Every structure is written in structure tokens, then in C-alpha cells.
Amino acid sequence: MKPVMVIGGGVAGIQAALDLADRGLEVHLVEKTPSIGGVMAQLDKTLPTMDCSICILAPKMIECFRHPNITIHTQSQVKEVSGGTGNFDVKVLKEPRSVDESKCTGCGICSQKCPTKVIDGWQEGLTTRKAVYIMFPQAVPLTATIDREHCLYFQKGVCQVCSKVCPAGAIDYEQRPEELNLNVSSIVVATGFQEYDPTELKEYGYGRFKDVLTAMEFERLVCASGPTGGHLNRPSDNKLAHRVAFVQCVGSRTHKKGYPFCSSVCCMYATKEAVLIKEHDPTSEVNVFYMDLKVFGKGFQQFVNRAKSHYGVNYVRGRPGEIRMNPLTNDLTIWYEDTANGDVSSMEADLAVLCTTMIARPENVELAKALGLELDEWDFFKSLNPLTNPVETGMPGVFLCGCSHGPRDIPESVAEASGAAACAAEVARRFM
Amino acid sequence: MSEEPRVGVFVCHCGINIGGYLDVPDVVKYAGTLPGVAYAEANLYTCSSDGLQKIKEAIKKHSLNRVVVASCTPRTHEPLFQGACEEAGLNKYLFEMANIRDQCSWVHMHERDKATQKAKDLVRMAVAKARLLTPEEEPEIDIHPVGMVIGGGVSGLTAALSLADQGFKVHLVERESKLGGYLNKLDRLFPDNTRAEDVVGPLIERVTEAPDITVHLNSAVTDVKGFIGNFDTEVATGDETQPLNVGTIIVATGADYLRPEGLYGYGEVDGVVTQLELEQLIKEGKLGKARTMVMIQCAGARIEERPYCSRVCCSEAMKNAMLLVDEDPKREVYILYRDLQTYGLEYSGLEWDAKRKGVKLVKYDAERPPTVTKGERGPVVNVFSPLLGEELTIEADVVALSVPMVPNPDNKRLSQLLKVPLNQDGFFLEAHVKLRPLDFATDGVYICGTAHSPKEVAESLAQARGAASRAGIPMAKGRLRTAAITSVVDQEKCSGCGTCIELCAYNAITKNEKKLAQVTSAVCKGCGVCGASCPERAITMRHFTNEELEAQGLAALREA
Structure with a gap:
């Protein structure tokens, strides 16, 4: 039987690939970055079990590996698709890793010796990595990759330290982009989402105030494998954050700047993050500013109840209007209307976390063209019928899962x- | 094994991950002195193809019959090293691993001597266990390629169709005289007012026509024995029962909804109905003169005795409210809510649309819920709005209660029959909340739709398709390798007390004809609970025998 292609190596793509492979079908798992894992690999804990x-x-x-x-296929992207269900010809472009995957053992010596520091996107920009790097300690494949845009050899023709120190002789500067032509019976699109950039919401000061973070940045900050080892040292002055404010619906449920839809997961991940802070330090003051608490999933209300009664997380109904910073102390003031009583109030915080909406990935536009799929007005992939055929698309043989067609949670x-x-x-069976 | 143990020890530098923080050559030298060790060497990377080749060569050259690798974590690397052993003709259960990276070099980076000492301790322990290891087999079982789906609502219908389209025969068991389930009671479905019959009708038609699907109406599953691949079930239809042998079972039994007797005047005040009853009234066009409608959300939900949110009621209310306003724009429709649960791309728009159409959304506090009393011409609703800071009095024609879905009353019986758990709310509990949402801990049994938790039609359909994928995997393979690490009961020592049977989470232990405990290996997960609790010490785990663990423990206590 022909193989199946899964585009996107996050948790959805991984699950689809494993289900198909376990039943005996060959799978090509195409991932844009150097490692599979997606956003879930970046998260600290998952609710409600706090795994x-x-x-x-x-x-x-x-298991995939x-x-x-x-x-x-890492560092790979689908470029062209022709044919139809049961018989798709897919052209995949694989960027050069500049490291021989069959030789690299993932020891990390190249990274240690590399002289060039680069902002670490996987750590949400909170720290740096090297120009030759392994995305994260559990990366799959556990193989280094050279970021050619920042590598001294590729930019200036000097250095080559990594090649000198690599005990496995795995560094290969001569690798070229590779074009793969794959014939598959069907395609599963699992390209995920990206976080909304709240810079345009000037009132919240993101980008101007170092201690206003997005939720993804906070996940890295609170994570033991993050830049501070999981300690809540706020970026501006390293002070341990004791008072933390979470702002819900940042870029969502609005007809102004942002998006009109509810992002589905923020109330609960904020609750989880709030609980994490309380687990680190039960005396911290944690406030969650929300509009409607979305507790529609299995066990969610019980989790919120526990956050309130057991951990002492405080929920305030109201959308903050402005965040200000005291330049002397770096402390933040959150101005909000408490809709419980209509009063305009303010609250001091060491750190503010903006719970930003999940939005479509920009690559969706080109991918949709290649696949012959329709996008909705926000560039998410469109289901054949969101009510009756949620995972099917207008193109027979191409299927959707995960956040490629809108915000949803892990389960x-x-x-x-x-x-x-x-x-x-x-x-696969029909075209056997 | 009578053969004298000849253990080979391979100590990995892991580049500098281990070698940078402890003295690997010293550990190798020490390993060579341990009893039973015939060979020891260091590798830069034991996991590299070069390192694996060295293991294979050493097995042959030094006639090794046990292998210990001291390196990183077995979670990621054990299968790799076991594979190398197998390729050299050694049973993979004759392999043991010592984690001297995560448990040693990484946590003792600044204590080189102590880290080296601890690595020696870990290696000594692993060798002590390895000397006693015995080869184990992973028996294969056949999977009967016939699926059973319990429940003929949208979820069950979808799951059955997918299994049939994957090439399997299916028995679809439905309690009622008609397929369709809960959707048979509904009129229009949000978010786009599709008729429920237009969703469920085509599914019923396809299922009825599918040659590989046998539909059992007016039927219930009354007995289930066996395990994945080979469940012996009994299905009762009227007075007759028939045995059905199936390989997998999908639970798609749906949910019920709360009957709100005594809540908000239901059953006491005329004009107070459930949202479902309102839907029926809309469908039959019986609300002609009614002008003012009030919907009360979370009626019987998100309270102490029923803490969960029922997920669909806010969208359901918005949809009905808009249908009412569309029918007669002069109508006033209020939705009294706690937190609006319209979400995602599909349902968020309902809130905007409803507001645009003039539906009045009024928030209330859980601590001050609305009251409904009998007025002059109909129900009177009083509600305190924290946003307005005042109490509203609404003279209504109709009050509709958005009641939550509740677990199917049959869940308890079915959960005992299938030996799968329910959660505190009474819905079926999946194997893992995050990563195994459609599996049960018991292999071969799967879950989808509102039997799992309240959810919309689209999500039920996606889950049903997913459950069909999960169930289709073992059936597509046809055979399944079961785990070798299972428990064994010593029939001489067992007293038949039944403690293990009570404690086994997988129902893998039964009593045999001698009334003694007997393990069904295909079902056993090797968790070890039975062994730990057996008062007679009659139960041991393969690959983790008492002797092996004692040897390992004693080695830990011995000075190097």
C-alpha cells in the first residue's frame, strides 16, 4: 500500500503518524523545524494532571523516530502537490542541516564550542543559543543543525570550529537543499498554530516593558528546562516575581485589534500557570483577569475550583484597560474595571502574562495553494463542513487535525x- | 539458566555528558572486577552505530550471555541496545541498563569523585541483577477482525461506518428501536441551523445499507469475557441472547440530560420548560403569541453536586434565541448566564450574532442565581445583574432551563461489564486525559462521543472517527505481540485469598478451577501491584523477580 503523508510534527501530527504506522502503513512525517514535538514540547506542565x-x-x-x-523529514516543507486522492505526488523541499544525521550523536560539543550566540526562538527569545545547536535536550532527531543565517562560516567564510571539534565528523558544510518527490495516498495536515503577537496592543506595553510576557514566554520561564531553571526571575531585573497578573482574551473576542473568536484554551492554561506559581511559592499573589471563564472541557470546572480553593488563585472579572510601568522599580500597575462592582481599580504586579490567542500559521497560505485547500478569513484551513465533516476538507484525500483548523486543546x-x-x-484501503 | 553468567559491561562517555563529570575509565576498570563480568569497555557513544557494533562483536568474541550498558535513560535508549543484543543472538531480556547520566553525572556535576563512586554503585547493582536475568518471550495473540460498537447515535454510527470502510465487519448494538440517538430529539443544530435529521438521516441510511455492518436494535450487551482480539460477548435482543465474538469494542452510548424537577420552578410554574422542550415547541410552531422568553444557563450545572460545565448549552441557547427572534423580531429573549461558553472558530460567532439580533445577555453570579416565581400571566424571573448593579424583574411567557447532559444511567452496568472506569461525574474515564483520550486502560476497548463527556456533534464525530482508528489498529495488524513483563502466580504458594484479583486495575487475574489466582498474560500490564500485595509472596514479575530485585538491592548496600 502507498504511504501517507503527515504535515506537521506537533502532538497532532505525531499521533496521526503513529496511528497510521501502527496499523502497518508507511508514513512520511514532514516537519518544518529541526525537531518534531511542536508547541507541546515547549510547555512546562499540562492540566489537569500537571504532568x-x-x-x-x-x-x-x-516512538516516531x-x-x-x-x-x-525535518527542516522540510511541502512545495507542490499534484494528483488526487489515492495518488498524490508531493514535492518536499528539505533544507540542509549541514550536519550528517547518520553520524551526529547529539553530544552537543559543537554547540559548546561555537562562538556565535543567537536569540533562542525555542526558548521564546528569553535566552540565547549557538549558531550550531540542538533545538532542545529531548529533540527528535537528537541531531545538531547549523543556522546558516548566523554561522560565521556561512556568513564570512571563517571559524569552522564545529567541524574541528566534532568527534563524530558529522559536520557537513557542503549539504545542499534536497528535493524529495513522494507519492502518497492521502495527506494529513497538522500544521498547528502560532501565538498572536500583542505588540500592536500598545495599552499592554508588550515589547516596551520587559516584564510583560506572552503565555508562551511564561511557559519557558516557569519551566525547569527554561532560561532561569524554572525560577520566576523576571526579565527586567531578575527579581523573583511574587505578584503575577494574567490577562485573558489578549487579541481574542474583539472586533478591534485582534480576532473576534475565543481562543478556547487560554482560561485553562492561565489557570494552570497560576497554579504553577502557587506551587512554586504558595504566598505569591496571583490574579487572573477574565471576561468569561471558559470551563467547557472535561474536568475543567473542577480544576478551576481547586485553583481557587486549594491554591488561592484569585479571579477578577474585567478586561484590563492599561498596563503601566514604574521606571524606578520596574513594577507594573494594571488598570482595570472590576465588573463585579463597576469600579475602576488598579493592581500592582511584578510580572504580567498576556494570554494571547492562537492564530493561523503564515505558511498556511502557500500550503493551502499547494494542496488546493480553502482557508477561512483568518487563514485557518477550512473543513469540508465544520458540523458534519470536521476533519475532511474540500479536497478528497486531504484531512485536517489539531490547530491547523482553529484553536483547540491537546486532547x-x-x-x-x-x-x-x-x-x-x-x-488507503479504497486504493489498495 | 544453568549457564554461568558472562556479563559484558559497556560504559558510555556520552561525549562530555558523562565523561566530563566522572571518571569513566575508572568505572570500566571497576566493572571488570565484579563477579560474573567477563568483559568491560568504554565507548565515546555506546548508542552510535559504531558503539552498537562493538556490543555485537563483544557478545560473539567473549561469549557474553548478559549485557549491561551504563549510559543514559532506558526510556529512550533501552530498545536500541536490546535490538543490538537481539541482532547478536541474545534474548533482549538478558539486557540491563544503568542510568549514570540523568541519575548521576547530570545531578553531581561538581562532585567528580562522588559521581564516579555512585556510577560504580549503579553499575554494580545492574550487574547483580543482570547475572540473574532469564530470557523471556513475547507471546503473540490473534486479533479477530470484527468490531463491536455499543450505541447507535451519531458517534456510534460514525465509528461503525469508519470501521466498515477500513475493511472490518461490525456489530452495532442499539438499545432503542431506532438508530439516531439523542439527535432524534433535536430540531436544529448550531452553529448553522442544519436540521438534525439531515445529519443523522444519511448516516443511518449508510449504516443500514453497509453490507459489513450488522445492526442489533432493541438490544443490549449483557456479558463480556475475554480480552483484546478475542472478546466473547452476549447480546440480548428481547428474550433472545446471541453470542458474538469480537476483537475490539467501542463505547458510544451517549449521555442523558438532567430532568430539573424543582429547579427554577420546573414542574411547579407553568411556562417553565427545558431547552429541549423549548426546541420542540419551536419546531412545532407552538410559541406564536409568546413574546418574552428567558433562558437560564447552568440550570443544575457548575454547582457543588454537579460541578462540570456541559459545554453545549450556551451555544444551544444562542441558537434557539436567534431562531425565536428570527421568527418574530418583536420578541424579547434574555439569556441569563454565568460564563459564556461559546468558543473557537465555530461557536464564538454565535455570541456576536445573538447580540446583533438583539438577544439580551445578562450575567448572573453563582452566589446569587435567578429566581422564578408564578406571576399573574406567567413565570416571573428575578435576577441580579452585577454589571448593572441592580436586580431585574422580567415577566416572561416562557422560561427555558439550559440543563446539563448527565451520564447515561446504564454507564455503571456497562463499566462493570467491560471493566473500564467512570470518573467522579459518572462519565467514562479514558486511559490518559491528554494523550490517550479515546483509549481505555483496558486494551481493545475505546470511547467516543458524549459517553466520554458532554460535547458537540462535530467533536463527537471527530472522536468517533478517532476511536475507529484506535480500534482498527490491532484489527489491521491481525496479531499482537503481548508484553513479556507480566506476573506469574506460584500455584503451590497461592492461598486463593483473592487480594490480587481485587487490586488488579486491568482485571488480568481470575480464579481457576482450583480457586487459585491465575493471570491472563495478554491482559497483564506488568504493573506489579499484585506481586507487592500478595501475602503469600506467591506472585513474581517476569524480569523483575524477587531474587533479581533483592540482588540489586543488596548490591546497592555493599561497599565497593
């Missing part, structure tokens, strides 16, 4: 990924 996110994801990542039926993404895998398995 360490990477600890429960890593075994699945490794070790699975005889799965070929992982929904995983369940949908299995759903998309079922659709792909049905196609």
Missing part, C-alpha cells in the same frame, strides 16, 4: 489526529 509536558510527549516522539514505518487535537488517521486508512 510534565515533554515527559509525556518525548516517549511518543521517540524508532518506528520502522515512519520516516521523519481534542489528539482525538482528531486519530480521526484524520482513520480517514487516511479508509482511503
